[in-house]
Amino acid sequence: MSTLPAARAALPQMSDAAVAAVRRVESAMRAVGQVHLDTDHLIHGGMYARTIRIPPRVALAGVLITRATTVILSGDATVFTGSESVHLTGYHVLPASAGRKQVFVSHAETYLTMLFPTRARTVEEAETEFTDEPGALQARAAGDSITITGE
Numbered sequence: 001m002s003t004l005p006a007a008r009a010a011l012p013q014m015s016d017a018a019v020a021a022v023r024r025v026e027s028a029m030r031a032v033g034q035v036h037l038d039t040d041h042l043i044h045g046g047m048y049a050r051t052i053r054i055p056p057r058v059a060l061a062g063v064l065i066t067r068a069t070t071v072i073l074s075g076d077a078t079v080f081t082g083s084e085s086v087h088l089t090g091y092h093v094l095p096a097s098a099g100r101k102q103v104f105v106s107h108a109e110t111y112l113t114m115l116f117p118t119r120a121r122t123v124e125e126a127e128t129e130f131t132d133e134p135g136a137l138q139a140r141a142a143g144d145s146i147t148i149t150g151e
Contacts, residue, residue: 011071011096014082019064022080022101026061035060038143041123045151048126049115054106063133064101067116071096075110079103121148 014022035058040051054060054077071094073079078087080103087107096114104112120126123146127134 009086009088009092009094011079011081011094011100011102012083013097013099014101018080018082019099019101022061022103025103029059029061034138036138036143038145039138040145040147041126042147043118043120043123043126044147044149046117046119047115048118048120048129049113050126051111051113054104054110054112056106056108059103059105061103062101063131063136065096065098065114065130066132067098067130069096069114069116069130070094072113072115073110075106075112076108077104077106077110077112079105123148 037052037054042049073088073092076089078085118126118129120129127137
């Protein structure tokens, strides 16, 4: 594990082997149950932002992301980038390439926001823009927030 300086920190495209490794981890994680993470969705000004709060000591595997995005991490977490595990503490704005399927492990409360330009008018449309696996995303629940401004 390494700690990358902010100037070099990024979430690169992952190899097929790395994505397969994350899928194996994800399968094992399903066997022990899932923690629901509330999601805040915002569609505004031609941008979609999706934010989750990860409680301390929670591991999560995301869906395969099929487009380049920006990821903002605020907190203390380790992320598997495909070639290594990187410990990020504090506030990081990361370029995140298409073709990645991350595993995050939070060490303290951590906020994770993914954003990208979109023409979507609904959360469902935005979700199908960033993944071919929208059905694998956690279903919306009472704690989720959706804001669509129409601007």
